[in-house]
Amino acid sequence: MTDWWQAADAELLAALGELQTALNTTWAQMLEVVREVESRGLAERHGYVTGADLLRGTQNISRSTAKARVRAAQDVLPARSLSGEPQPAEMPATAAAVAEGAISAEHVRAIQVTLAALPPHLERHRASLEADLAGFARTLDPDAVLKLGKRALAALDPDGPRPRDGDPTRTRFALVPRGAGFETRGWLDREAAAVLRTALSPLAAPAPAAEGVPDPRSLPERQGDALVELARRVLDTGRLPAEGGQPPHVTVTVALEVLERRLGAGLLGFGEGILAAAISAEDARRWACDAHLVPIVLGAEGAPLDIGRRSRVVSRSLRRALAHRDGGCSFPGCECPPQWTEAHHVVHWAEGGATALHNLLLLCPRHHTLIHAGEWEVSISQGFPLFHPPPWIPGGPRRNPLHRIDLIART
Template identity: 30%
Template sequence: MRTAIPEATEEVAAAHLGLAEALAGVDERLLHDDPLLQLTAAIERVGMLVDSWRVRLAGEVGARSRRELGDDRLSAKKGCRNGVELLARTTLASERTITQRMRLGAATRARVALTGDTMPARFEQVAEGLRAGSLGYDSALAIVDTLDPIRGRVGDLNVELAETALVAAATGPTLESALPFAADEVRGQARVWENVLDEDGSIPAEERAMAARGISGGLTRDGLVHRKMALLPEVDAKFETLLNAYLSPRSKPTFNDADPDQPKDPRATAQARHDVFASLIDGAARSAAAPTMGGAAPTVLVSVRQADLAAGSGAGFIEGCEAPISLRAVEQFVCAGGQQHVLIDGDGRLVSLSSTDRVFNAQQRRAISLRDGGCIIPGCSIPAAWSEIHHVIAYRDGGETEVCNGVLLCWFHHRTIETSGWRILMIDGVPHVKPPPWLRNGRTDAETPWRRSTKSRTQLADLLERQRERQPVLVE
């Protein structure tokens, strides 16, 4: 005999309290290894049972909130736009999670034919595994999301065949494996079934991908411009390989194996990837192959009031971008790209426009690139073509736009040179660096020597040659 609904709700509430009481005195930090893993597995089994009911109930709420029911749909009766909103308000889960549950619930819910007869669910074996608590939510979702889109092309029987094999692998054991497959393994197996059953599926999928590829326009929020990128696999692979090449520790140049100044990158991986991309964009914009705009190279226009620039406070504004930028960012633009003075009177009339100044020309950039070979901060692998030129003595402090006062810095190290602690000094026209205090291993500033810094292969070859010449010759 089935439990009445009010009684079932009360029993679930009592089970919730019982579980909370059973775990109230448990401190996971005090558990030995085996009890820790045993409790983890036990909690997961409880979670699988709860997940199965989440899916079933979401599927039912979704069915009762179908648009075709009009004002009689459950969501409308409760004053919500749809079933997703209704469940989000009821459960406080995210709409993304609710949408997934509803999709899985619809695929595993018994159907009703036009005659009123009950029909099996589209994925009956997945439904049985969920109800039994033997099939996890993630594995069930992997099976449904992979096989459901190809049903119309391969037929119900082929989908059922793949479903049987995948549910067996996920609940195990099978002849191939003594242990159940984890959710990621199930998803991988489902992809294999997809390729086997739908041999021509990659062609329409590629056509859809070509139509859907793109990079969206940016939306400004919290000082960041958010874009969505949908890259073709081969384009993403090239982009990923390029990023990895410049972020891999194995590819970064070092002076010796025990270099005390070799810094550990303080950035998160996503931040480092952003900064490599920023350097790549800079390099592409300076390329001779880049198209011109009005006869000039692509140029980002940044405006700032002279008073704010002199005071070092306020904000600047990029043409075409809603978000203001800090004076530090403005200074980086000025240092790398130069500035023009525009005089506008109180009535808004343009009075005068100066010529561009404090810009290193193409010949100077080539000379500095040959000397430095890339960003001069030790451990940085950004090449010369992607680097910006930094005035060692700031232009506002009387620094000249000459090769003896310019060094290559990547976008990130240029942006943070005033705050990171790295110091740069030109000695006889040669760049030398001194690391920040946190990289000195307890040495004082006086005990930390200035070190010549270059990534130029010819310069490094000369250094190694001189070191070899200084080595004593042993005569036996």
Template identity: 35%
Template sequence: MIAELDRVGAEIRCCLDRPAWALSDNELVDAVDAVHALQQRLAALHLRLVREVGGRAVARTHGATSTTVWLRNRHRLSTPAARRLVTLATTLDTAPPAVADALARGLLTTDQARTILDVLTALPNHLGAEAIDKAVQLLIDWAAQFEPAILRTLGNRILDHVAPDLADEADRAALHTAETRAHDRRHLTLSTQPTGQVTLTGLLDAETAAVLHAALDPLTTPTGPGDSRSPGQRRADALGDICRLALHTGTLPDNGGDRPQVVVTTSFDTLAGQLGTGTLDTGLRLTPEAVRRLACDATILPAVLGGTSQVLDVGRQRRLFTGPLRRALVLRDGGCAFPGCDRPPRWCDGHHIRHWADGGTTDLANAVLLCDHHHRLIHHDSDWTVHLGPDGHPEFTPPAWLDPTRLPRRNHYHHRA
């Protein structure tokens, strides 16, 4: 297979050397169609290989928490793109063979294949094999004419074409299923952009959406004739107000051993009104004005930093990684310190670099923040080692079978002060 892929790659390189301007209009259209069909065939092969990677647990062998994370790190994909790839590969593996075959022949795009699989999953369990085969073929035929959104709309009424006697009953069941699915699919994602802004995306079920609207609406009313904020800006401000109100109640559960709090790293000069910036524990930077504004309504927790941004002292240390010591770990590591892991501090525990049972001390010089998966990996896989680099930040040395040079690696997903 590798030799065949190399041959295909060489042929594509030859095509890249040919000038597109030399093609006639008809040849140009034919070339675009041919490339599109080839992309779908390659996608079908890619999905089959990704499914095999997942089945063999290659990701965990390489130290990743999942196939999604492994793909993200190895091929520099976004997390959503890697997740969609793994989900489609898994679903396609158990789907009717006609769907995978149509994708391999270039008759479907991956988005169309995903839509067809969603439609087939929603069909009644007692639908006969003949009706399912008819539905599959009809959806593939429609895919030759319609893009995914229209294909999904048509697919929602597929029973009218393949099993009319079941359509009404299935429609009622589908409404119930849609309600349950909306609850199961609820999620909220906060994605930090290079600018420091955060993009909110997600899905809410109807009940939660009603609660959110009820909480937001009273806070989104314009404050007066001089309020020039757009409706979207007013909603953003209202969400921040609601979160501040929740933090002030003191009733939120502890987070990593501490009550929920906003942690800002700054200098005395900044607080005193001079130039300088602050850094949140999420890695985002704040203006001096924002730091002083937060300080007006916060308990100040001193953190003394050395010249290389090493945390030198955050108060009296304890036996466990809690309180000031945990805050120091979060401040230094920003989340799981294992290379390629993006899990945030609240998902992580402190790990003794030299184990407690072996006489290791509970202090910052012997600590690293690790998520549950990588905590187990370091404890049970002696091929991976961790130490603090010259600047006091964690470095991980991979096993020789993974990297013969055993070059130390660092996590670059989290902010480093």
């Protein structure tokens, strides 16, 4: 047993990756044994109805885990014909990733679920879809792979299910008084629903567990809170059509040397008011990346050198171009839509980085903070953001295909 309390941070982080690979590899070995147990018909001989029954009854595991193992063994191991000839696996790219210990049982499940939902008229896409999902499973977590699968299916089949007789045809939304509040009623077409869900989803996520207690709200409750939060944020950030005058914006006052050397602190003000709160130099640098902030850079004497020099601020048209290119937060696996993102300079403008597409990308506040923490590197490669993880995270450089299904072809 290693004395982990004595280990350096880097050793701990490296151990996490190694152990995950070991878990994945052990699981892959388990599948081979399961397959052999299945092909010998050991279940029947020992009084069980199916192989999954035998696993559940002898290995002290749940029915769903047992079934998942049997299914995975069928799908990711090379089959054998009756004459004993090896046949390619049902899911060959997934099989290769499993054999390397690069993906987990949950990844395999996500790929299986997606392939099971492939409609018959799209059968010809099965092999490429499987290969793409298996490729991304090496760097995206299983939840993200599932979402990617849904989006890939939607992209392959944009028409989706046909409307039924009597379905509404026009998007509408009404608040009807009921009891102490209001009931919402309405109908959204698919496009309108996509817009609303995209905006709601980051706000409707379960709150992190507080003192070990997970978020007790149901999905409808979380979405209800998210809808109100959405409206509140739009009102707060002035993204509605202006009603008399400029929308409010935040001004960051910061000494040039602070931005250049990451020293000291900046001051944050709202609109015309100033000095609302002191902020760290790290935050000042991060915020100075973004379009909605007007940096006021102070020289050695504290006099403004430059108030919101246009070239440092991401213009509206550039931001639109970024939103088009990145589709939202460009960090791998992140679903945040463009309206909640900030523009990040690959080379910080204080260090001479240009305010241009080739030096900018969109990041949500969480991932913007992560990138500024400095362990991840980001570059623009083949015209799109490419993220390089620190050495202790396996899997190599990666992209976010969730907003741009077509990025699948560029990895």
